[in-house]
Amino acid sequence: MVFLLLTVKEITGRNIGRNMAVMQNHKTVIQNRKKREKNRRIQEILRAAKKTFFAKGYSKATMDEIALEAEVSKPTIYQYFDTKDELFFSLLIPVIEDIGNQVNDINLRLEALEYESGADVIRDIFKVYYNCFEQDTDTFMFFTIFQQIGMVYELNDTTRESFIEKGKYCFNQGREIARRAKEQGFFKDIDEFYISDFVWGAFWGIVQLQQMKPHNGDVNPHLKPTLELVENSIIGSIVIK
Amino acid sequence: MVFLLLTVKEITGRNIGRNMAVMQNHKTVIQNRKKREKNRRIQEILRAAKKTFFAKGYSKATMDEIALEAEVSKPTIYQYFDTKDELFFSLLIPVIEDIGNQVNDINLRLEALEYESGADVIRDIFKVYYNCFEQDTDTFMFFTIFQQIGMVYELNDTTRESFIEKGKYCFNQGREIARRAKEQGFFKDIDEFYISDFVWGAFWGIVQLQQMKPHNGDVNPHLKPTLELVENSIIGSIVIK
DNA sequence: GTCATATTTAACCGCCGGTAATAATTTTAC
DNA sequence: GTAAAATTATTACCGGCGGTTAAATATGAC
Numbered sequence: 001m002v003f004l005l006l007t008v009k010e011i012t013g014r015n016i017g018r019n020m021a022v023m024q025n026h027k028t029v030i031q032n033r034k035k036r037e038k039n040r041r042i043q044e045i046l047r048a049a050k051k052t053f054f055a056k057g058y059s060k061a062t063m064d065e066i067a068l069e070a071e072v073s074k075p076t077i078y079q080y081f082d083t084k085d086e087l088f089f090s091l092l093i094p095v096i097e098d099i100g101n102q103v104n105d106i107n108l109r110l111e112a113l114e115y116e117s118g119a120d121v122i123r124d125i126f127k128v129y130y131n132c133f134e135q136d137t138d139t140f141m142f143f144t145i146f147q148q149i150g151m152v153y154e155l156n157d158t159t160r161e162s163f164i165e166k167g168k169y170c171f172n173q174g175r176e177i178a179r180r181a182k183e184q185g186f187f188k189d190i191d192e193f194y195i196s197d198f199v200w201g202a203f204w205g206i207v208q209l210q211q212m213k214p215h216n217g218d219v220n221p222h223l224k225p226t227l228e229l230v231e232n233s234i235i236g237s238i239v240i241k
Numbered sequence: 242m243v244f245l246l247l248t249v250k251e252i253t254g255r256n257i258g259r260n261m262a263v264m265q266n267h268k269t270v271i272q273n274r275k276k277r278e279k280n281r282r283i284q285e286i287l288r289a290a291k292k293t294f295f296a297k298g299y300s301k302a303t304m305d306e307i308a309l310e311a312e313v314s315k316p317t318i319y320q321y322f323d324t325k326d327e328l329f330f331s332l333l334i335p336v337i338e339d340i341g342n343q344v345n346d347i348n349l350r351l352e353a354l355e356y357e358s359g360a361d362v363i364r365d366i367f368k369v370y371y372n373c374f375e376q377d378t379d380t381f382m383f384f385t386i387f388q389q390i391g392m393v394y395e396l397n398d399t400t401r402e403s404f405i406e407k408g409k410y411c412f413n414q415g416r417e418i419a420r421r422a423k424e425q426g427f428f429k430d431i432d433e434f435y436i437s438d439f440v441w442g443a444f445w446g447i448v449q450l451q452q453m454k455p456h457n458g459d460v461n462p463h464l465k466p467t468l469e470l471v472e473n474s475i476i477g478s479i480v481i482k
Numbered sequence: 483g484t485c486a487t488a489t490t491t492a493a494c495c496g497c498c499g500g501t502a503a504t505a506a507t508t509t510t511a512c
Numbered sequence: 513g514t515a516a517a518a519t520t521a522t523t524a525c526c527g528g529c530g531g532t533t534a535a536a537t538a539t540g541a542c
Contacts, residue, residue, distance in 0.1 A: 059300070062497085062498060062499085063498075063499065063500080064498080064499095072521080073520095073521055073522060073523090074499090074500085074522095075500090075501080075502095075520090075521070075522075075523095076520075076521065076522095078499095078500070078501080079520080079521095082500095083499080083500080084498095084499065084500090190470065191466070193463055193467070194463065194466055194467045194470045195470075197447060197450055197451070197463065197467045198443075198447065198467060198470055198471055198474070200446075200450060201443065201446035201447035201448075201449070201450040201451075201467070202439075202442065202443040202446055202447065202471065203446065204446040204449070204450065205441075205442035205443055205444065205445040205446020205447065205449065206438060206439065206442035206443065206446065207442075208442070208445070208446065209438055209441060209442040209445065210438070210442075222434055222435065222438065225432070225435055226434070226435045226438045226439060226442070229431065229435045229436075229439055229478075229479075230439055230442075230443065232478065233439070233474050233475060233477070233478035233479070234474060236474070236477055236478050237470075237473060237474035237477045237478065238470075238474070279488090303528085303529060303530085304529075304530065304531080305529080305530095313489080313490090314489070314490050314491070315530095315531085316489080316490075316491090316531090316532080316533090317488085317489060317490080319530095319531070319532080320488080320489085323531095324530080324531080325529095325530065325531090
């Protein structure tokens, strides 16, 4: 009831009676709450999934376990996520999106001629990768499972499309950056495919390598200096100015 | 019976009667055959496992399927391999061993002062990796599954020890090469951990990246030139002479 | 002939991903 | 305020797979 009074103020000025308006609004308010609750439930499931997957690994983590951790029942999870794979990939998507956005920023700044040297471009790209890795190490590491099971090809259409599309977006942004940097005289005349694969592949490979070695929970101390070595090596070999 | 007559010739000159000798020899001949057959059966299981894992991926490949492909029954497989994981890892071990041996060769040649430049050392290391990858691409790719499931830690003791030990051996050889190359004035004074991780990590990351992209069965044509770029970049950044 | 060894067959267990049917709860309508 | 409708949770289940067991069969050793 309190809701009603409070929210009446927000009615858009349509030609509808006050009663109707109230009811209309009441309805949407409740729907909004439901939407929020639904959203929170999904978030809770994702949180539980992340925790469980990280603690036990993909195969050992069971849906029952995740459901318990999320304090919902298993069928509830299956209402929002078609399969275990899809649930898993739903964890990865925000990370790719984040990388995509940040790499896009670099691309835009490059387009706006805001860079003064190719070295700065490379350093910024590494910063994006590393920050992303540091900020959410566990999720980041799950990318390791990428193809392996051939999981990508068993996802439901929507998830698969979304995943592949976002992945491509990242790669394309990387190539575009390389292209522009060449255009602006920052990089040597090397195929932009090779450049972008070099940067991403080297980063990725080294992060994985460090993760293989015994690491007591926190990030391996060798990682950062090794990445700096790689960064400088790349700058030395492809940057002109 | 033919066996008997034929093999009598090979008796070692012990003080035993002819009959005993014949029987002794017959026994070992048959035992040898059995050993061969056993060995062949194991090889057949490994072949079937490799084929099936490669065709279906780790999770989708079932033990029944592998048994069928190997033309043995499931319990027979379990007589030689304790778990699915162990069977899987048995496929990887020869590859690591191969890499270990070849990297060791480089190390020995370096010790014997047979190298004239640091660039040659780097090129040889890349050659080892690449040949190994090219020679057995599918097995090589299975390394992707490395930690992922945390599988390594669930293997039976023998397999796990063997696997970890061989892996360490490779890494140590890599570091040792870096150390020696520095000693001989080939490489700059950079921590050998960073150098070896750079080389292996970059190679590994780029191979994986290429494998992710659509590749119609054969090796991605971008792979080789990208690896050459990396190779030259590494040479440029850490080699003195 | 009899014991030891190795393989197959066939049935089985437990666990897990996923589902169907049903119950409980909340919203809507009057 | 109450009944209908819709939404969400619960229970119990299915099928498949990793892995095991036990009995049957074959082969060679003595």
